[in-house]
Amino acid sequence: xxxxxxxxxxxxxxxxxxxxxxxxxxxxxxxxxxxxxxxxxxxxxxxxxxxxxxxxxxxxxxxxxxxxxxxxxxxxxxxxxxxxxxxxxxxxxxxxxxxxxxxxxxxxxxxxxxxxxxxxxxxxxxxxxxxxxxxxxxxxxxxxxxxxxxxxxxxxxxxxxxxxxxxxxxxxxxxxxxxxxxxxxxxxxxxxxxxxxxxxxxxxxxxxxxxxxxxxxxxxxxxxxxxxxxxxxxxxxxxxxxxxxxxxxxxxxxxxxxxxxxxxxxxxxxxxxxxxxxxxxxxxxxxxxxxxxxxxxxxxxxxxxxx
Ligand code: 5GP
Numbered sequence: 208x209x210x211x212x213x214x215x216x217x218x219x220x221x222x223x224x225x226x227x228x229x230x231x232x233x234x235x236x237x238x239x240x241x242x243x244x245x246x247x248x249x250x251x252x253x254x255x256x257x258x259x260x261x262x263x264x265x266x267x268x269x270x271x272x273x274x275x276x277x278x279x280x281x282x283x284x285x286x287x288x289x290x291x292x293x294x295x296x297x298x299x300x301x302x303x304x305x306x307x308x309x310x311x312x313x314x315x316x317x318x319x320x321x322x323x324x325x326x327x328x329x330x331x332x333x334x335x336x337x338x339x340x341x342x343x344x345x346x347x348x349x350x351x352x353x354x355x356x357x358x359x360x361x362x363x364x365x366x367x368x369x370x371x372x373x374x375x376x377x378x379x380x381x382x383x384x385x386x387x388x389x390x391x392x393x394x395x396x397x398x399x400x401x402x403x404x405x406x407x408x409x410x411x412x413x414x415x416x417x418x419x420x421x422x423x424x425x426x427x428x429x430x431x432x433x434x435x436x437x438x439x440x441x442x443x444x445x446x447x448x449x450x451x452x453x454x455x456x457x458x459x460x461x462x463x464x465x466x467x468x469x470x471x472x473x474x475x476x477x478x479x480x481x482x483x484x485x486x487x488x489x490x491x492x493x494x495x496x497x498x499x500x501x502x503x504x505x506x507x508x509x510x511x512x513x514x
Pocket of ligand 1: 333337356357360391392393395401402403421422423424425426427
């Protein structure tokens with residue numbers, strides 16, 4: 208059958224559309240190249256946003272070669288490893304290929320991209336295990352600076368001054384506040400005062416180290432006010448019953464104090480929506496890993512949002 212040529216106006220319109228599409232793809236590639244967008248961001252837009260036609264029509268090969276550290280040879284090798292044909296477009300990938308591509312890109316981003324130091328606040332209800340998770344992070348992730356708070360309460364058995372807390376008198380605590388050495392302070396459980404010394408945090412952040420603060424809810428709110436870039440993470444118990452069990456089980460408070468802390472925990476649990484992320488503390492090592500993963504923010508990924 209003879210092919211019917213489209214009318215002249217349609218051909219002109221189609222040519223214009225093709226030029227516009229090529230330009231849109233070129234600007235996506237440029238954004239990946241100058242690191243104002245990550246490749247992960249581009250593929251996720253392609254698959255989630257029906258209007259992201261430039262992203263979806265980009266060939267996978269073009270996407271990969273736009274990444275500054277990937278040349279044509281490494282791109283070809285990666286395409287082979289991923290089992291993606293040379294002509295495939297991002298929008299045309301199947302479910303398994305999409306998953307493999309994202310995993311590959313995320314792995315690469317973490318390995319190759321300088322990380323931005325980030326301040327993370329870990330809060331959550333009393334007895335949820337914040338202390339255990341932050342101790343685990345201190346012991347297993349030396350790249351993270353775990354802040355040591357000052358407190359007016361007495362040390363528990365096994366606690367070491369300068370490691371678990373700086374145990375100070377009321378007068379010393381007053382002096383720390385007066386001399387503007389505290390980032391935030393709070394009176395916790397209507398009893399003792401706790402606070403975060405400012406200088407070690409400034410030092411760690413300027414040395415490019417991420418910082419973890421394990422503090423109460425009031426402290427988390429204060430930090431959000433003074434450092435709006437801080438990431439607030441809420442640690443949750445697997446269940447309420449488990450939280451009660453952990454609080455009674457640790458046996459460090461008398462029963463009146465336990466009751467008071469349970470009441471506080473209920474109020475604290477209700478505040479979880481104010482936080483950027485929630486992590487369930489079922490297993491300490493897994494919860495710790497999740498918290499540390501949140502600190503790995505690619506330096507150039509400006510599109511990172513909380514949530
Ligand atoms: P504990 O006495 O059991 O070690 O801690 C009691 C509570 O004080 C915990 O919820 C802990 O997160 C909180 N806390 C510890 N250090 C700080 C701090 O520097 N600032 C604030 N606001 N709370 C803290």
